[in-house]
Amino acid sequence: MLQGQxxxxxTMKQPxxxxxxxxxxxxxxxxxxAQAGDETAFAKLYTLHKRRVYxxxxxxxxxxxxxxDMTQEAFLHLFRKIGSFRGESAFxxxxxxxxxxxxLMHLRKKGLQLVSLEETINPSDExxxxxxxxxxDVRLTGSVDRVTLERAVAELPPGYRLVFxxxxxxGYEHNEIATMLxxxxxxxxxxxxxxxxxxxxxxxxxxxxxxxxxx
Amino acid sequence: MSxxxxxxxxxxxxxxxxxxxxxxxxxxxxxxxxxxGHLVTxxxxxxxxxxxxxxxxxxxMLLQPTHDPSPDVWSNIQSKLGNDGKSN
Numbered sequence: 186m187l188q189g190q191x192x193x194x195x196t197m198k199q200p201x202x203x204x205x206x207x208x209x210x211x212x213x214x215x216x217x218x219a220q221a222g223d224e225t226a227f228a229k230l231y232t233l234h235k236r237r238v239y240x241x242x243x244x245x246x247x248x249x250x251x252x253x254d255m256t257q258e259a260f261l262h263l264f265r266k267i268g269s270f271r272g273e274s275a276f277x278x279x280x281x282x283x284x285x286x287x288x289l290m291h292l293r294k295k296g297l298q299l300v301s302l303e304e305t306i307n308p309s310d311e312x313x314x315x316x317x318x319x320x321x322d323v324r325l326t327g328s329v330d331r332v333t334l335e336r337a338v339a340e341l342p343p344g345y346r347l348v349f350x351x352x353x354x355x356g357y358e359h360n361e362i363a364t365m366l367x368x369x370x371x372x373x374x375x376x377x378x379x380x381x382x383x384x385x386x387x388x389x390x391x392x393x394x395x396x397x398x399x400x
Numbered sequence: 401m402s403x404x405x406x407x408x409x410x411x412x413x414x415x416x417x418x419x420x421x422x423x424x425x426x427x428x429x430x431x432x433x434x435x436x437g438h439l440v441t442x443x444x445x446x447x448x449x450x451x452x453x454x455x456x457x458x459x460x461m462l463l464q465p466t467h468d469p470s471p472d473v474w475s476n477i478q479s480k481l482g483n484d485g486k487s488n
Contacts, residue, residue: 228474231477236465236468
């Protein structure tokens, strides 16, 4: 636990490195041992990665209970599949992608047809962000803290939230998102833009935001 | 450099219709004279672009994982792994 916390503090100071490929001390040895069936090593991998996996699930799903279930599924899946990890990408990137795929599969099982985001998980008219052709000039710059943004993201409609989290938070490219969600890159760009517009609306009126998934 | 006389003057509607395709690479708006021209003259759209860029920038704050799963998650994983081991 302590090592995981220390690594988080270290990597938080290096966002560029941490973004997709965080170096974690002792991870390579733990992977090797876990691949050989060492449960203590697997527990160490859980300690090192639980936060990132859970936070990703929580942001994608916007629901604590489902996020915990998917975190559990992700690590059980990891335990079964860790032998197939060959080190061709960073372990965290591999685990991250595995988690994203599981969450998307879960959402499809729930009935969200991700094939056509526009038609299936677009929000209702009242959720659609309005274009801005002359509203009051309330500047956001410098006014948004992490907790407020977290709450606003949690209140985004599911389709907007997915693309926003994958692109703006997690750093996936539009072509990667399009492949994952089985939609066009134009669709991904459109969803992202609508998500940002919706966030802008919400962040201009932060008093209307609920607790959301932020804790 | 484009001749400023040949640059089409965009309306807010036209400008905002093109916004979803922007922000793919940094400085993309600056490279397009029509878009840049509109931004220079329209405080409303420049405010919108500034806010959207700010939101995208602030989103990086959320990359740092801040939430821990409850201890039940690990207990459940251990339990399931134990059951799988017994059934094998």
